[in-house]
Amino acid sequence: MEFPEELKYTEEHEWVMVEEDLAVVGITDFAQEALGDVVFVELPAVGTVLEAGKAFGVVESVKAVSDIYAPVSGTVEEINDDLVDAPEIINTSPYEDGWMIKIRMSDAAEAEDLMNADAYQALIAEES
């Protein structure tokens, strides 16, 4: 199981890559494995305003629907169109090709409050 050091993490198993005031968001290796085969992803439209902690979309496996939560507040700048036709990319490449949205953050400090890789790994160990 992977926990890239350069990323930040949430308790709901999203990861964030911070590039100045842009946050790239996806779900973690732990999350994709727990979900099983991803068959559908519903993402917000570009321009949608998101609030940290609120659900912004859904990732569906064969059996279940899971909400995805905004790790930070801001405006959706870009969404990953590849996931429309090939949602399974989230399983095979959760941290790279499986990125979901990019948020132009309204408060970059929110990203600093997120967990680092070690803290997230400890959380996973507790949950397992």
Next chain:
Amino acid sequence: MKKTPLNQVHRELGARMVDFGGWDMPVQYSGVIEEHLAVRHAAGIFDVSHMGEIEVSGDNALEFIQRLTINDAAKLVDGQVQYSAMCYPEGGVVDDVTLYRFKDTHLLFCVNASNTDKDFAWMQQVLTESALSNVVLSNRSAEFAQFALQGPQAEEILSTLTGVRLADIAYYHFCEGEVAGIKMIISRTGYTGEDGFELYMPSSTAVEIWKQLMSAGSGYGMLPIGLGARDTLRLEKGYALYGHELSREISPLEAGLAWITKLDKDDFVGKAALVAQKSAGVPRRRVGLMMQERGIPREGYPVFAGEREVGVVTSGTMSPSLKVGIALALVDSEVAQFDTDLTVAVRNHRMRARVVRPPFVK
């Protein structure tokens, strides 16, 4: 939780386990989609030992079964299997079952795992009320382990372990014979829509037989299959699942099981209610829904015709074979015609769906 004899084996295979009706069962091993496609294209082996087996024997066994069930058991010959159901007096379903006739004084029901105790108590109650003598009921579930071996390669794989001429076992027929030296029931039945077999063996032999089958199947692309793929496989074929398409509140006529409901049979439990429902017009019907836009219909999602709510999804998924959302739904009879355009409420969208006749995958 209850465990089948294979519990440790599933864990060693890396299965993800879930609580299914009080049983600790594998929901997937390598992945639902991979397992599903293996059954469609090669073969899969399922541990279904949690299912129940209830034996009915005695001189009046057949007469009792005729009163208990909705299909016509008198049509069975020795070695034949019948899909049937038991109904409540009000017409709702107690359980759907498969019925095995060894001879007219010895028959065996295979019942859903989540209903075994309920079914056995129900059968005892119906027997008492019938005042029939010479009928013995026996809940033999703990004695049996059961595997399903399904897929186009199933017969070839099984033939490597048995001298029984499998080609002679017709669909919905069974025999007793040896597999890997163990005497068991070999039934050409299944819940996947593929060719294949269900094997009923003594619980104490289950682990060894599983290992033999896994070994025999390894050169054919056979995989172990969990409950996740079991559900997507049966859904692609339009097969009912108790608790979804069938329940106490849903009659067999509503659920698409009129074909096993023999209203011209002598009296059986629920007959009067079903006759009345048929003559008044069955108010709701099970339909297949094929999504016309990207979205996955799920159990409980409401179904609309225009602005009018007309029913509910009873089972839904993304079809691994078709890569489109499919569902079984219970809707008002007026909108149940094939090719009717309906919508399914998926979260806060209404997504277009078309009424189709199952199976979704031929």
